[in-house]
Amino acid sequence: MEANGSSRCNGNGNGYYAAGATAAGELAPHVAMLVTPGMGHLIPLAELAKRLASRHGLTSTLLTFASTASATQRAFLASLPPAVASRALPPVDLSDLPAGSAIETRMSEECARSVPALTAVLADLRRTTRLVAFVADLFGADAFDAARAAGVRRRCLFFPTNLHVLTLMLHLPDLDVAQPGEFRDLPEPLRLPGCVPVPGPDVLMPLQDKSDPCYRWMVHHGAKYRDADAVLVNSFDAVEPGPAAVLRRPEPGRPAVFPVGPLIQSVHSKGGGAAECLEWLDRQPARSVVFVSFGSGGALPSEEMRELALGLEQSGQRFLWVVRSPSDGGAVNDNYYDAESKRDPFAYLPDGFVDRTRGVGMLVPSWAPQIRVLAHAATGGFLTHCGWNSVLESLAHGVPMVAWPLYAEQRQNAVMLAEGVGAAVRVPEAKGRAKIAAAVREVMEGVGRGAEVRRKVAELQKAAADGLRDGGNAAAALAEVVGTWMRGEDQGDE
Known part of the structure; x- marks a missing residue:
């Protein structure tokens, strides 16, 4: 073209x-x-x-x-x-x-x-x-x-x-x-x-x-x-x-x-790192991994990126995280026209984080095959920016969500998902590591509101499929x- x-x-x-x-x-x-x-x-x-x-x-x-x-x-x-x-x-x-x-x-x-x-x-x-x-x-x-x-x-x-x-x-x-x-x-x-x-x-x-x-x-x-x-x-x-x-x-x-x-x-399998992260998922227990991704255009400030890393570690859950360089000095949608990280994103993670989480987490720079990850049997939760495409992909594959909205209509989507239909648990506005860990555990372990969220997402998965027939x-x-x-x-x- x-x-x-x-x-x-x-x-x-x-x-x-x-x-x-x-x-x-x-x-x-x-x-x-x-x-x-x-x-x-x-x-x-x-x-x-x-x-x-x-x-x-x-x-x-x-x-x-x-x-x-x-x-x-x-x-x-x-x-x-x-x-x-x-x-x-x-x-x-x-x-x-x-x-x-x-x-x-x-x-x-x-x-x-x-x-x-x-x-x-x-x-x-x-x-x-x-x-x-x-x-x-x-x-x-x-x-x-x-x-x-x-x-x-x-x-x-x-x-x-x-x-x-x-x-x-x-x-x-x-x-x-x-x-x-x-x-x-x-x-x-x-x-x-x-x-x-x-x-x-x-x-x-x-x-x-x-x-x-x-x-x-x-x-x-x-x-x-x-x-x-x-x-x-x-x-x-x-x-x-x-x-x-x-x-x-x-x-x-x-x-x-x-x-x-x-x-x-329905399928999106191309791209660097696809085979490696899918092979890693193949080795994990069913519904044990939280997938962390902020869409094709999202990035976090470095301090929130640090708290997210430590929150994932504190949660004790397996995780697959698509890591991008932070948005410091710009906007959270800096990657809208180009999803590739501009700098080495791993350099912004807390000291020792990669080594400490090597057995339970996998880090992927810039991009992962999201559809295939959400469809994988090992994926049990999705920490998402609540972009509507990502929401629909999560619901279509029956994956409950942890909501962390960034820009556009995402905050409004998070309200609808968490307070309306009940398909997500929202991370509190003050995004400290303890609150992040608690929200992830709630969804992944089905405790507190997490059990109802998982039930509701299964119901919506069936409704979505029935509507398309x-x-x-x-x-x-x-x-x-x-x-x-x-x-x-x-x-x-x-």
């Missing part, structure tokens, strides 16, 4: 749409999907594209931004089946943005400035494929303007996080008027229809400073979401029963909402969306 707007051809050399030809020689229905930056956005959209192909015979083109044309992303796109093509939008100039601009601001600006190029790409796809719909993810709502200009009849939003966050975004334009102060200063938790009450400091991080341009962008997106014909959400009813029930009811002026998750990778809630929701796309095609162009 090149950054000049060229496409990657899957299958044979006849173009990315050739794989979608039917037996009668017709082109299969095609969907264009805009992926705003981050592997956490790309992966679930790619899984949606794969499911559309396998269940409904649709082909797709994933449209990506030049800012994320990393080796990791290129390898991932090259691994997709022939029915899922990719195409890069040309780069846009973001040099005028202030240094230190929020990631959400950069993503939103990149999308808005790409609308002219995207309009041309979608017009081209209309000429060369049987384009029935356009799907943008949560920071790409401005792209609906491009789809409308290109004459794409069906325009949908894909929301890669959950129904709680979607509810907040849909109410945000009104909240912006009704709550003149900062969310972090609210005297009472924020209460939204069907949702778990969220304390002000735990509300979505991009909303925590109303003077930051990022906040205004989020309000803009919340209003723009109502331009969508439908919203596809990477969640499922059992993990969020309250907002699922509310959003299932039609509301004037709000698009229909369809929970179609969990959309997670033919006739299940998620499968039926996706089939209903595809049906509207096909009816839209029958009605002709706008």
